[in-house]
Amino acid sequence: xGVRLRFSLHGKRxxxxxxxxxxxxxxxxxxxxxxxxxxxxxxxxxxxxxxxxQWSVDRIKYWLGVGALPSPSVVRLLxxxxxxxxxxxxHKNVTKPPSPAGPAVLGK
Numbered sequence: 001x002g003v004r005l006r007f008s009l010h011g012k013r014x015x016x017x018x019x020x021x022x023x024x025x026x027x028x029x030x031x032x033x034x035x036x037x038x039x040x041x042x043x044x045x046x047x048x049x050x051x052x053x054q055w056s057v058d059r060i061k062y063w064l065g066v067g068a069l070p071s072p073s074v075v076r077l078l079x080x081x082x083x084x085x086x087x088x089x090x091h092k093n094v095t096k097p098p099s100p101a102g103p104a105v106l107g108k
Contacts, residue, residue, distance in 0.1 A: 002026075003034065003068040005060070017041050020055060020074065022063050035059065040077065057083055 002025040009030060011017035018040045021033035038055030060083060064070070070078060070090055078084040079091075 003063065003066075005037065005063060005068050005070040005074050007040065007071070007073060008033065015043065020060075022068055025069075035063075037063070053077070053081065055081070055083075 003022055004025045005020060005022055006029070007018040008021050008023075009016060010019055019033075019036055020038040020040060022035045022037060023031060023033045037059050039052065041052035044050055044052075060078070064084075070084075075084065075088075075090045079086055079088075084090060
């Protein structure tokens with residue numbers, strides 16, 4: 001059984017909330033998780049000016065230590081939260097955004 005760290009979608013329309021879960025890799029996105037590791041709310045509330053992130057860092061490090069693979073979106077947020085170093089082995093599957101200058105033009 002391969003374990004993945006990935007988000008499951010919850011909430012209402014236009015008020016989505018994502019839970020960070022440790023899940024069997026063969027299950028669907030919203031299947032029952034092995035363990036819930038935290039919550040990510042990408043939309044700031046009316047009285048707040050920041051995104052809400054509540055994670056159990058020690059449990060995330062445990063699952064990474066026993067071989068769980070994070071999804072690319074989880075890798076990005078764990079790097080922003082400084083839980084993963086920017087040059088970790090998990091970054092090879094993360095696609096990088098295109099450069100703002102666009103593709104290079106060779107010759108005329």
